[in-house]
Amino acid sequence: xxxxxxxxxxxxxxxxxxxxxxxxxxxxxxxxxxxxxxxxxxxxxxxxxxxxxxxxxxxxxxxxxxxxxxxxxxxxxxxxxxxxxxxxxxxxxxxxxxxxxxxxxxxxxxxxxxxxxxxxxxxxxxxxxxxxxxxxxxxxxxxxxxxxxxxxxxxxxxxxxxxxxxxxxxxxxxxxxxxxxxxxxxxxxxxxxxxxxxxxxxxxxxxxxxxxxxxxxxxxxxxxxxxxxxxxxxxxxxxxxxxxx
Amino acid sequence: xxxxxxxxxxxxxxxxxxxxxxxxxxxxxxxxxxxxxxxxxxxxxxxxxxxxxxxxxxxxxxxxxxxxxxxxxxxxxxxxxxxxxxxxxxxxxxxxxxxxxxxxxxxxxxxxxxxxxxxxxxxxxxxxxxxxxxxxxxxxxxxxxxxxxxxxxxxxxxxxxxxxxxxxxxxxxxxxxxxxxxxxxxxxxxxxxxxxxxxxxxxxxxxxxxxxxxxxxxxxxxxxxxxxxxxxxxxxxxxxxxxxxxxxxxxxxxx
Numbered sequence: 001x002x003x004x005x006x007x008x009x010x011x012x013x014x015x016x017x018x019x020x021x022x023x024x025x026x027x028x029x030x031x032x033x034x035x036x037x038x039x040x041x042x043x044x045x046x047x048x049x050x051x052x053x054x055x056x057x058x059x060x061x062x063x064x065x066x067x068x069x070x071x072x073x074x075x076x077x078x079x080x081x082x083x084x085x086x087x088x089x090x091x092x093x094x095x096x097x098x099x100x101x102x103x104x105x106x107x108x109x110x111x112x113x114x115x116x117x118x119x120x121x122x123x124x125x126x127x128x129x130x131x132x133x134x135x136x137x138x139x140x141x142x143x144x145x146x147x148x149x150x151x152x153x154x155x156x157x158x159x160x161x162x163x164x165x166x167x168x169x170x171x172x173x174x175x176x177x178x179x180x181x182x183x184x185x186x187x188x189x190x191x192x193x194x195x196x197x198x199x200x201x202x203x204x205x206x207x208x209x210x211x212x213x214x215x216x217x218x219x220x221x222x223x224x225x226x227x228x229x230x231x232x233x234x235x236x237x238x239x240x241x242x243x244x245x
Numbered sequence: 246x247x248x249x250x251x252x253x254x255x256x257x258x259x260x261x262x263x264x265x266x267x268x269x270x271x272x273x274x275x276x277x278x279x280x281x282x283x284x285x286x287x288x289x290x291x292x293x294x295x296x297x298x299x300x301x302x303x304x305x306x307x308x309x310x311x312x313x314x315x316x317x318x319x320x321x322x323x324x325x326x327x328x329x330x331x332x333x334x335x336x337x338x339x340x341x342x343x344x345x346x347x348x349x350x351x352x353x354x355x356x357x358x359x360x361x362x363x364x365x366x367x368x369x370x371x372x373x374x375x376x377x378x379x380x381x382x383x384x385x386x387x388x389x390x391x392x393x394x395x396x397x398x399x400x401x402x403x404x405x406x407x408x409x410x411x412x413x414x415x416x417x418x419x420x421x422x423x424x425x426x427x428x429x430x431x432x433x434x435x436x437x438x439x440x441x442x443x444x445x446x447x448x449x450x451x452x453x454x455x456x457x458x459x460x461x462x463x464x465x466x467x468x469x470x471x472x473x474x475x476x477x478x479x480x481x482x483x484x485x486x487x488x489x490x491x492x493x494x495x496x497x498x499x500x
Contacts, residue, residue, distance in 0.1 A: 026350060114331055116333050118333065119327065122325060123322060123325075123351075124319040
């Protein structure tokens with residue numbers, strides 16, 4: 001029953017996010033601040049993880065190819081497919097659920113605990129629009145992060161492959177270019193946009209509707225990470241079945 | 246003027262407010278007092294429209310708030326200033342930005358006009374040099390004064406304060422109390438203060454409403470609270486040794 005109530009409240013929050021908009025001059029500042037907090041500040045960790053995971057995927061693929069009949073370019077091909085289809089959109093989104101999601105839940109939750117949300121409501125401001133809508137708009141730039149993750153993942157694979165002595169640059173690039181299906185990019189970016197929406201709204205929900213004090217802010221951040229990850233995994237399965245199945 | 250008639254509020258089976266009827270007058274500091282759990286905060290949040298209530302009416306200058314359209318409610322809220330118990334300053338903004346916030350949200354003033362107004366109110370609360378500080382860099386008393394400045398910057402008709410001097414030392418608490426009273430009289434605001442601090446009652450209690458277990462037990466002023474025979478009020482007022490002594494001295498003087 002509690003879950004049903006939460007789901008209902010979540011959808012009411014989504015509706016309220018678009019109702020009674022905040023003045024544009026104020027909203028503009030909030031959006032720019034959230035772009036900085038959620039997108040720009042995530043670039044470093046995303047770049048680091050993507051580069052090295054790309055490298056590990058290339059090494060693992062190379063080490064597991066023992067049959068001489070399998071072409072050498074398979075390392076580049078497998079790395080590209082893993083990165084574009086799953087690692088960049090899904091794995092990075094789970095990491096972002098931890099980084100960005102916790103940030104959103106704890107910042108909104110702290111505002112709830114310290115009565116800052118009450119202050120907004122007393123002033124007659126739609127607090128949900130004021131707090132959640134800028135995060136939703138900022139995360140429409142999320143595909144930009146995922147594009148960088150895709151690029152650096154493939155470059156990381158190349159670097160590991162060439163400098164680790166697992167294959168040549170020509171073979172790797174051959175593999176990256178081999179049998180490329182453009183729809184896979186469409187599929188990856190559709191997933192990315194849906195995950196961006198989830199990343200903006202579920203952590204906001206757990207922050208906005210939390211009750212209690214500082215300890216509960218920590219608990220809400222953890223719960224928010226768990227549920228954001230669960231929903232991302234489920235939605236990933238659903239989208240994959242619909243678009244590629 | 247704010248009028249409340251037969252106000253009832255429950256949370257599940259718990260009946261918190263049990264038919265409160267009272268009024269809060271313009272240009273006066275109206276205090277709601279009572280022990281913890283008496284329903285003060287719930288009453289204040291009902292007045293502010295943060296809580297819905299089951300029965301009764303609340304009217305602001307004759308307009309019953311439950312009858313107002315959403316737009317009219319929004320307009321009314323723009324005329325309300327609120328000082329929260331923990332100040333509730335936006336911690337991502339400087340003190341000047343906090344004070345400017347209601348102006349940015351509800352007026353079409355230019356930036357320089359807003360800056361001028363911010364300077365005026367920060368001077369009014371004796372914080373002329375605090376503009377660029379973050380709330381975390383300000384003391385408790387300064388934060389309260391910033392909260393008052395933010396509450397009055399848009400010339401509110403109604404000012405609500407939830408325990409405005411809790412956590413402050415007695416001297417700073419008196420400064421805050423006097424500041425609220427001066428602002429109330431100066432701008433003819435209807436001010437409602439939620440408090441359980443007897444010093445505030447003595448300083449600024451022009452009208453006092455005493456709540457007990459969700460009922461309005463007594464109402465009067467700082468002059469009449471010493472003369473009342475209501476046992477619940479006297480138990481509350483004279484719970485400390487200091488006030489017991491004050492009462493004895495007061496009675497001796499009057500004899």
